[in-house]
């Protein structure tokens with residue numbers, strides 16, 4: 333498994349944004365993006381779920397209308413961006429819920445989903461999150477603690 337790299341400053345800015353959007357009361361999430369015009373395969377920005385679908389914040393947990401995905405692909409094509417992973421927050425621990433496992437945001441083998449505990453409150457370190465890789469067929473492999481940290485590289 334190749335590590336997911338974050339451009340300088342992007343990790344802490346992402347965590348602060350997820351916390352702000354969820355207001356410390358509900359889940360929030362985003363697609364993590366890289367610029368296709370740059371060789372480095374690293375997270376350089378993100379597209380919050382509530383910008384794709386303003387209604388997504390009405391629920392206590394993350395969900396997106398299917399129309400959000402066509403909007404996502406349009407934006408990626410327009411701005412030459414590529415989705416490298418998704419991320420969302422949980423109220424408590426970083427373990428995937430049954431619904432997270434059953435409904436990958438992008439059902440492609442190798443897709444990465446990060447889960448941030450405690451609505452991304454405070455100083456979130458890579459070892460605090462879960463790093464989940466979709467294997468296809470409803471199966472995932474999940475990494476926690478030091479294993480998660482070894483797969484997240486902050487530049």
Ligand SMILES: [Zn+2]
Pocket residue numbers: 420421422428429432447
């Ligand atoms: Zn979840």
